[in-house]
Amino acid sequence: MSGPPDIDDQLLRGLLDTLVMDLLREGPNYGFGILEALGERLGEDAGIVKESTLYPLLHRLADRGYLASHQEPGDRGRPRRYYRLTDEGQEFLGTRLAEWRRVAGLLDRTLLRSPGLPTSTS
Amino acid sequence: MRLIHCLRLPAPGFPREAATGDPTLDAFLRDTDGRLVGSRSIRRPYLLELADHLVEARDRAIETGVSPDEASRFAVEAYGDPEPLVATQRRARARIFRVTGLATWLWNGVMVALLLILLEFPDWTMLWVLTVLPLGPLMGYGFAYAIGPSSAPRPVFADEVDGSFTVALRGGPRLAGVILLLGTAVAGALVLSGLMGWGLFAEAPREASLFLLILSGLLLTGTGPLLVHIEVDAEGFGYRSALRDVRVRWDQLVGVDRELGPVGVLRPPIGPKVRLRWCEEPGGPVSELRMHLDGSMINVDRLLAALDRRAPAG
Numbered sequence: 137m138s139g140p141p142d143i144d145d146q147l148l149r150g151l152l153d154t155l156v157m158d159l160l161r162e163g164p165n166y167g168f169g170i171l172e173a174l175g176e177r178l179g180e181d182a183g184i185v186k187e188s189t190l191y192p193l194l195h196r197l198a199d200r201g202y203l204a205s206h207q208e209p210g211d212r213g214r215p216r217r218y219y220r221l222t223d224e225g226q227e228f229l230g231t232r233l234a235e236w237r238r239v240a241g242l243l244d245r246t247l248l249r250s251p252g253l254p255t256s257t258s
Numbered sequence: 259m260r261l262i263h264c265l266r267l268p269a270p271g272f273p274r275e276a277a278t279g280d281p282t283l284d285a286f287l288r289d290t291d292g293r294l295v296g297s298r299s300i301r302r303p304y305l306l307e308l309a310d311h312l313v314e315a316r317d318r319a320i321e322t323g324v325s326p327d328e329a330s331r332f333a334v335e336a337y338g339d340p341e342p343l344v345a346t347q348r349r350a351r352a353r354i355f356r357v358t359g360l361a362t363w364l365w366n367g368v369m370v371a372l373l374l375i376l377l378e379f380p381d382w383t384m385l386w387v388l389t390v391l392p393l394g395p396l397m398g399y400g401f402a403y404a405i406g407p408s409s410a411p412r413p414v415f416a417d418e419v420d421g422s423f424t425v426a427l428r429g430g431p432r433l434a435g436v437i438l439l440l441g442t443a444v445a446g447a448l449v450l451s452g453l454m455g456w457g458l459f460a461e462a463p464r465e466a467s468l469f470l471l472i473l474s475g476l477l478l479t480g481t482g483p484l485l486v487h488i489e490v491d492a493e494g495f496g497y498r499s500a501l502r503d504v505r506v507r508w509d510q511l512v513g514v515d516r517e518l519g520p521v522g523v524l525r526p527p528i529g530p531k532v533r534l535r536w537c538e539e540p541g542g543p544v545s546e547l548r549m550h551l552d553g554s555m556i557n558v559d560r561l562l563a564a565l566d567r568r569a570p571a572g
Contacts, residue, residue, distance in 0.1 A: 167307060168314045187315075188338040191307065192346040199350065201560040204423075207303075214313060215275070215306045224563055 148184055152193055154236060155185075157202060157221055157229045164220035166210070167191055194219055202228050273298050276305035282330035283312045290340040295351050304347055312337065422491035425551075425561045445470040486549070490557075490564050495534075497547060504547055510536040512544055514569040532565065 159165065159173055171190055175182040197203045202225035210216030221229065272291050277284050287309055294301040312333045319329035449470050452459025459469070489496040494507040517531040534547045551558050 167311050186338060187311070187336060188340060188342050191311075192342045195343075195346050195350075199559070201563050207306075210310055210314075212313060212317075214310050216310050217303070217307045222560075224560075224567070 149193075150232075151236075152185065152189075153197060154229065154232045156190075156193060157197065157225055158233070160203065160219060160221040160225070161229070164218040166216050166218050167194065170194070170219070197225070200228075201225070271298065273302045273305055276302065276309045278309050278313050280313070280316065280326075280330050282327070282334055283309070283316065286312065286334045286337070286340075290344065293340070293344040294347050296347075300351065301347075304343065308337075308340070308343070422489065423557050423560060425488035425490065425557045488549075488561060490561060495565075497549065502547070504545075506534065506536045506547075508568045510538060511568055512536050512570065514565045517548075532562070534565070 155174060155177070156170060159170060159177070162173075165173065167190060171185060171187060174185050178184065194203065194205075198205055198219065201222060203219045204222045205217050205219045207215050207217050272288050276287055276291070278287070287305055290308060291301055291305055294304060315333035315336055316326075316329045319332045320326055324332065448457065448459055451457030452462065454460075487498045489498075494505060494510070496506075497504040512535040513533075514535075515533045517533055532549045532551060534549065535544050537544055551561070
């Protein structure tokens with residue numbers, strides 16, 4: 137039994153940053169909640185988001201000022217850290233989405249239309 | 259004892275608030291904590307977040323009918339290797355430790371040289387050398403790891419509301435005041451006891467006075483940035499220090515310049531120097547504010563980003 141093949145980490149990093157910020161446009165969320173919501177969005181590709189890499193990613197985005205966080209009691213009374221998109225994050229996300237649209241268009245016009253495109257095997 | 263434990267003083271122990279009461283989860287948390295650097299207040303937010311995640315993952319697994327023991331193991335295995343998280347935290351701390359430790363060490367060298375000159379190269383005892391030499395590195399260590407936890411990669415609780423945020427150390431001016439007061443009190447007590455003929459400085463009251471001078475200098479250079487309080491919101495920028503209280507609206511801003519000079523490089527804790535220029539009225543005289551920003555201030559990167567965004571082009 138195997139899922140979709142793994143995607144190169146370098147390719148994934150930029151994509152995950154954008155995915156997480158786009159998700160946080162809907163409102164503040166915390167680590168596990170973000171993981172679940174991403175899982176729902178990604179469907180069979182949910183495996184590309186690993187728990188151990190999600191938190192460093194959140195910290196990195198917060199470090200750059202794209203996310204802000206605050207702590208409040210969670211469901212079980214334990215302190216829980218919520219993240220939300222900042223104004224800088226909104227701007228950065230807009231730029232990133234525009235870049236991804238260009239990349240998607242570029243891929244669509246070039247590689248994905250190439251005759252004899254090799255398909256991935258897992 | 260592993261070397262990393264030295265980077266966790268003065269509070270190397272596992273933060274009790276992060277404990278979940280579940281042996282499997284707690285073992286994982288303790289193992290992760292063992293790899294984090296910095297004092298307890300710096301490690302705590304990482305561990306609390308990780309504990310919250312593990313508890314939720316375990317409880318979700320229990321809801322599916324898995325036994326509690328298995329659910330705990332599942333939560334830990336699903337999380338995987340904590341190294342990426344630990345590496346992120348180490349990188350964030352390493353930067354500030356390097357620059358603060360190095361800058362404070364350099365200052366210590368200057369102070370010791372000054373002391374040697376003022377004392378006309380006295381015949382120092384080993385006790386003196388051992389007393390004075392570690393001061394700088396110790397203070398650098400203290401600022402980097404214990405007092406300045408604000409380089410934690412996130413703003414602290416309630417730090418940001420409706421786009422407003424503050425730029426200051428967690429303790430703020432009050433903490434700086436306490437540090438200065440305590441430091442001065444300790445140094446003063448040492449000198450006083452020396453003058454009264456007992457204690458560490460009984461034989462050398464002149465050296466004791468210089469010692470006090472040096473200690474005060476180190477305290478002032480170290481705690482100076484703590485005395486500054488900066489607030490940023492949608493309307494503008496507020497700066498409050500012992501000497502100035504300034505409020506600048508964004509539409510008054512004329513320019514923001516970064517300055518890098520020898521003072522900025524040597525001043526512990528090291529940080530960027532920013533010059534703010536603004537006009538109260540269009541065409542009016544230009545006012546100026548030079549800020550020495552401490553790299554360990556909360557939100558200092560956000561402040562610089564906000565200033566860059568608001569600065570008029572050109």
